Amino acid sequence: MSTLLTWFRIFLLALVTLSPVLAQADDDASGQSQDAPVKVNAAVELPKMQKVLDKIKQQVSGETNDSKLSALNDMALELSGDADTLTQGITPQRAQLVAQLAVLGPPPKPQSGVKETGEVTSKRRNLENQKGKIDDQITLAESIKSSAINLSAQIVNLRRDALKTQLALNAGSIFGPHFWSPLFTPQSDDSQKVRYFCDELAQTAAMSWEPGWRLGTVLWLVLSVLVATLGRRYLEQFLAWVGINLLPEGRLRRSFLAAATALTSLLAIVLAFNFLDLAFTRHDNVVDDVRDFADKLVNLSILCGLIAGLGRAFLSTRRPSWRLPNISNEVAQALKPFPPLTAVLVFVFQTIEILNSSANTSVSTTVFANGLTALLIGATALSISLRTNRVRRKIILSGAQPEAKSTLVGLIQMAITLVGVAIMITLLIGYITLARFLSYELIWIGIVFGSFYILSQLVSDACETFFSTNTSTGKSIQRSLNIDERHLAQVSTLLGAIGKTFLVLAAAMAALNGTFGSGTPIELVQKAIEFWGGKGLESLNIVPAHVLNALLSLVVGIYVLRSVKRWLEHDFLPKTTMDVGMRVSLITLFSNLGYVVVFLLALSIMGLQWNKLAWIVSALSVGIGFGLQEIVKNFISGLILLTERPVKVGDLVSISGIEGDIRRINVRATEIQLGDKSTVIVPNSQLISQNVRNATMGNAQGVATITLTFPLDIDPEKVRDLLLDVYNENERILDTPEPSVSFKDLTSAGIVLAVTGNVASPRQVSGAKSDLLFDILTRLRKEGVVLSTPQTMIVEQRNGNLVVKEPEGSATEG
Numbered sequence: 001m002s003t004l005l006t007w008f009r010i011f012l013l014a015l016v017t018l019s020p021v022l023a024q025a026d027d028d029a030s031g032q033s034q035d036a037p038v039k040v041n042a043a044v045e046l047p048k049m050q051k052v053l054d055k056i057k058q059q060v061s062g063e064t065n066d067s068k069l070s071a072l073n074d075m076a077l078e079l080s081g082d083a084d085t086l087t088q089g090i091t092p093q094r095a096q097l098v099a100q101l102a103v104l105g106p107p108p109k110p111q112s113g114v115k116e117t118g119e120v121t122s123k124r125r126n127l128e129n130q131k132g133k134i135d136d137q138i139t140l141a142e143s144i145k146s147s148a149i150n151l152s153a154q155i156v157n158l159r160r161d162a163l164k165t166q167l168a169l170n171a172g173s174i175f176g177p178h179f180w181s182p183l184f185t186p187q188s189d190d191s192q193k194v195r196y197f198c199d200e201l202a203q204t205a206a207m208s209w210e211p212g213w214r215l216g217t218v219l220w221l222v223l224s225v226l227v228a229t230l231g232r233r234y235l236e237q238f239l240a241w242v243g244i245n246l247l248p249e250g251r252l253r254r255s256f257l258a259a260a261t262a263l264t265s266l267l268a269i270v271l272a273f274n275f276l277d278l279a280f281t282r283h284d285n286v287v288d289d290v291r292d293f294a295d296k297l298v299n300l301s302i303l304c305g306l307i308a309g310l311g312r313a314f315l316s317t318r319r320p321s322w323r324l325p326n327i328s329n330e331v332a333q334a335l336k337p338f339p340p341l342t343a344v345l346v347f348v349f350q351t352i353e354i355l356n357s358s359a360n361t362s363v364s365t366t367v368f369a370n371g372l373t374a375l376l377i378g379a380t381a382l383s384i385s386l387r388t389n390r391v392r393r394k395i396i397l398s399g400a401q402p403e404a405k406s407t408l409v410g411l412i413q414m415a416i417t418l419v420g421v422a423i424m425i426t427l428l429i430g431y432i433t434l435a436r437f438l439s440y441e442l443i444w445i446g447i448v449f450g451s452f453y454i455l456s457q458l459v460s461d462a463c464e465t466f467f468s469t470n471t472s473t474g475k476s477i478q479r480s481l482n483i484d485e486r487h488l489a490q491v492s493t494l495l496g497a498i499g500k501t502f503l504v505l506a507a508a509m510a511a512l513n514g515t516f517g518s519g520t521p522i523e524l525v526q527k528a529i530e531f532w533g534g535k536g537l538e539s540l541n542i543v544p545a546h547v548l549n550a551l552l553s554l555v556v557g558i559y560v561l562r563s564v565k566r567w568l569e570h571d572f573l574p575k576t577t578m579d580v581g582m583r584v585s586l587i588t589l590f591s592n593l594g595y596v597v598v599f600l601l602a603l604s605i606m607g608l609q610w611n612k613l614a615w616i617v618s619a620l621s622v623g624i625g626f627g628l629q630e631i632v633k634n635f636i637s638g639l640i641l642l643t644e645r646p647v648k649v650g651d652l653v654s655i656s657g658i659e660g661d662i663r664r665i666n667v668r669a670t671e672i673q674l675g676d677k678s679t680v681i682v683p684n685s686q687l688i689s690q691n692v693r694n695a696t697m698g699n700a701q702g703v704a705t706i707t708l709t710f711p712l713d714i715d716p717e718k719v720r721d722l723l724l725d726v727y728n729e730n731e732r733i734l735d736t737p738e739p740s741v742s743f744k745d746l747t748s749a750g751i752v753l754a755v756t757g758n759v760a761s762p763r764q765v766s767g768a769k770s771d772l773l774f775d776i777l778t779r780l781r782k783e784g785v786v787l788s789t790p791q792t793m794i795v796e797q798r799n800g801n802l803v804v805k806e807p808e809g810s811a812t813e814g
Contacts, residue, residue, distance in 0.1 A: 042090050042137040049086075049144050052079055053151070060155055073155040080148035087141040090134055097131040173430045174371050182368045197289065197359040204290045207283045220279035224272040232268035236261060240319075248471045252461040254322045258313040259458050262451075265309030266302070273301035289358055296354045304343040307443065310450040311339020324457060328403045334391045338384050345380065346443060349373035367432050374435035378423030381442060385417040416442070445511055452507040459499035467492035490575045497567060508556055512549055550606035557598035565591055584649040588665060589642045634668045637684035641665050647687060647694055652762050654693040655682065695762040701734070702762035704769050706776065707744060707754045709788040716743070716751065719785060723755040726775045732768040733757040750788030 056079070060072055104124050108115070172178045208217045239260035243253045277294045280286075315332040316323040323332065352369045395402045419442045426435040467488045468474040478488060565587060573583040642665060647653055651662050653672065660674040670687060672680045695702075710719060720741045727739035739757035746752070759768045780787070 042086060042134075042141070045082075045086055046137060046140050046144070049079060049083055050140075053144055053147055056148075056151060060151065069155055073152050076148045076152040076155060080145050080152065083141045083145035083148065087138055087145070090137055090141075094131060094134045094138065097127050097134065101127050101131065172432075174375065174427045174432075176430070178364075179368060179371060179432075182365045193359040194355070197355070200287055200290055201293075204280055204283070204286050207285060208280045213283060216282070217279045220275045224275035224279070227275065228268050228272040231271075232264050235267070236264040239264065248465055248473075250461065250465050250468075251457075252465040254324055255454065255457040255461045257319065257322050258316065258324045258454050261316070262306070262309035262313040262454060265312055266305035269305035269308065270298070270301050273298050293354060293358045297351065300347060300350050300354070303447070304347045306447050306451070307343040307346065308340050310447065310454070311335075311342070313454060314450065315339070324454065325409070326403050328391075328395065330395055331388055331391050331403075334387050335384060338380065342377070342380055342443065345373070345376050349376070370436040371427060371432040374423050374432065374439040375427055377439035377443065378420045378427070378435070381416050381420035381423070385413055385420065388413065448507050448510045452503055456500050456503050459503065460496045463492045463496040463499065467495075486575055490572065493567075493572045493575065497564070497572070504560060508553075512552065550602045553605050554598060554602040557601060558595075561591070561594040561598055564594075584664070589639075592639075592642075634684045637688045638665060638668065638670075640688060641670070641684055647692065650696070652695040654695070655686065655690060658682070659693075702759040702765040702768070703756060704733070704759055704765050704772060705754055705756045706769060706772060707752065708776070709747075709749055710751045710753065711786065711788045712750055714751065714785060716753075718783075719753065722779055722783060722785070723753070723776065726772060726779055727755060727757045730757075730768065730772055730775065732759050732764055732771070734759065 052075070056072055056075055060069070101124065104120060104127070107121070107124065174180075207213065240257055243256045243260065247253050247256060277298050281291055281294045314323075314325060315327070315336055317329075317332050317336050320329045320332065349369060349372065353366070353373075356366050356369060392402045419438055423435045423438050423442075426432075426438065465471055466473045467477065469478055469485050469488060474488060477483075478485065568590065569583070569587055573586065576583075578586075641647065647662055647665075647670075649662050649665060653659070653662060655672075658672060658674070658680050660672040660680065662670060663673045663679070664671040665684070669681045669683050672682055674680060708723075710716075723741050724739055727733050733739055734757070737758055739755065741753055741755045744752040744754045757768075757772075759765060
């Protein structure tokens with residue numbers, strides 16, 4: 001019986017095996033057969049596909065060019081299709097093997113007592129081995145297909161991310177049909193991906209509305225609305241009350257209110273979005289993609305809150321008298337809709353970009369969203385400038401005078417206009433990525449400098465108010481420390497400058513390194529630490545971005561240096577006990593060293609390595625040795641004059657027959673102003689190497705000495721008393737040391753007397769001597785005392801004889 005059963009199974013197996021052949025033969029005989037598909041050798045093709053996949057991965061890892069990434073994406077999709085075709089080709093073989101194994105049936109159990117022949121057992125083993133190989137091949141093919149699809153998705157993400165940095169990529173004009181194609185003929189994959197992600201969002205919303213979760217969702221939604229409306233309003237009113245009633249009168253109230261307005265708007269928007277996030281994503285079953293999407297929206301709300309808050313703080317339409325910038329109320333009312341409109345545009349289109357990234361849509365859809373974003377933001381920028389100019393023209397036509405617009409405000413408005421025009425031009429010629437970059441950089445720079453303006457005003461006003469002796473805090477600090485009011489003013493100025501310095505550094509780092517999605521404080525601090533630690537100076541690589549950063553740093557550094565110089569000259573140093581000369585010397589030295597530091601800093605940012613500049617230093621040393629000796633000598637002499645200070649600004653000096661006041665000590669030469677207000681330029685090396693008379697060094701006094709010659713028959717005592725009386729009566733002559741008269745000489749012309757007196761300054765000598773001579777001549781004539789005149793003889797020849805006689809009047813004058 002068992003033998004008959006075994007032969008029956010073999011017969012069925014033969015029928016199953018021969019049935020395709022018989023069917024094919026029957027089709028061929030009837031003339032209705034078609035060409036059979038080419039059989040694919042999976043054992044040979046799968047290793048080739050794996051090599052292709054590995055090669056694509058290797059090329060993708062180091063590729064940044066968009067066209068090459070697009071070609072690699074096509075290769076990955078083609079590989080995925082080939083793997084799927086291979087799977088479909090070997091699946092019927094597996095089904096045939098399964099059918100053959102079903103005919104043979106499972107091996108008999110030992111307790112059944114049935115035995116099968118060795119041929120059946122061998123046949124089953126062979127079939128199972130073949131089925132196992134095909135299963136492995138199908139698994140490998142499915143793995144290659146899945147890996148190729150995932151690789152294609154990664155390539156799309158890389159291309160999407162590269163769109164943010166490849167500014168020179170031309171994606172086609174916005175007037176071209178390719179740009180608008182995602183709107184009219186969307187790709188099926190994009191529609192399916194967006195629909196799938198929207199289904200996940202709908203499922204998340206449905207989960208938050210399930211019984212047991214519904215009440216909490218309603219509470220979070222209501223709380224979000226209350227915080228965004230009533231919470232913001234009442235918090236702003238409370239902070240306004242604090243500024244009016246608790247802060248001292250002055251500019252601090254205005255800057256505090258502006259900062260409070262921006263802060264309340266930011267807090268209200270961020271808290272509202274956090275409450276919305278908790279309302280919908282607090283369920284444990286929410287997928288990770290939806291959670292990431294919600295977290296990105298919460299982070300985006302920070303930027304949108306800053307835009308809206310800074311706009312409200314700047315315009316201050318509810319309290320025009322407390323407005324920080326000099327903006328007329330008409331202009332402020334005209335610009336009122338633009339900050340919330342800009343915030344909404346940024347939020348909407350950034351949300352679209354996040355949605356594209358989360359749903360992994362195609363690059364064309366991303367390009368369309370980026371172009372539309374840049375178009376609306378550029379149009380908004382141009383609208384701001386046009387509406388501002390239109391309102392100002394209306395004010396002028398009405399006969400009123402618009403607000404005085406500073407140069408900085410004019411430059412800002414010009415920059416906004418130029419950037420808006422540049423965005424439109426780049427969109428027209430097809431540089432969508434560049435237009436998006438300009439749009440978001442315009443908004444980011446506006447956020448950075450708006451925050452810097454309000455915070456710098458707040459820091460400056462706070463320091464000035466809290467350390468002023470007119471306020472209770474300043475009086476309390478003065479009583480506690482027992483310091484002079486002048487010192488409090490110095491501390492206020494110094495702390496304000498330190499606070500502004502930190503704000504300038506933070507603004508510079510944020511402007512150069514930050515943008516949407518990459519401007520977090522932690523990243524900025526890390527970049528600052530790496531920069532000051534020397535990262536980026538290892539090699540001499542000239543990168544266009546580094547050159548641009550270096551130029552920006554050079555401009556900002558020079559501006560900051562000049563601002564600090566003006567602050568030292570007009571604010572801080574005048575409040576110290578330094579004299580004018582010392583202050584000018586310090587300012588000049590600081591300016592010279594500051595320019596050197598700024599220049600070296602610009603070179604460092606550009607990426608220059610100092611050890612590779614040795615050839616430049618060598619060439620300069622040769623040039624210095626031959627042609628720049630005098631310049632270097634004068635430069636070093638100028639540094640010596642500024643540090644050693646043998647002469648300083650304001651000193652009265654004499655050098656090489658030139659006498660005048662020092663007005664300026666420059667790097668190469670010193671300016672000396674003469675008595676006729678003309679200026680002599682003296683090289684610094686002469687002031688170091690030659691004899692210089694400094695009449696005012698060490699607070700020197702002036703000496704007024706007058707030398708007179710009297711006849712031999714005068715009364716010396718009487719003349720001495722007369723001269724001393726004249727000196728003592730003059731208000732410029734000092735009492736200490738007392739004036740004195742000295743007997744200088746006795747000659748044939750008469751008695752030579754010298755009278756000497758001190759004045760407070762060498763600059764008073766000339767005026768004092770003039771007054772003294774007037775008084776002395778008047779007193780001498782009044783007392784009948786005459787001055788001696790030189791004895792002259794006239795020799796005439798009369799009738800061949802020489803005759804010597806005195807000139808007329810010589811006796812009376814002698």
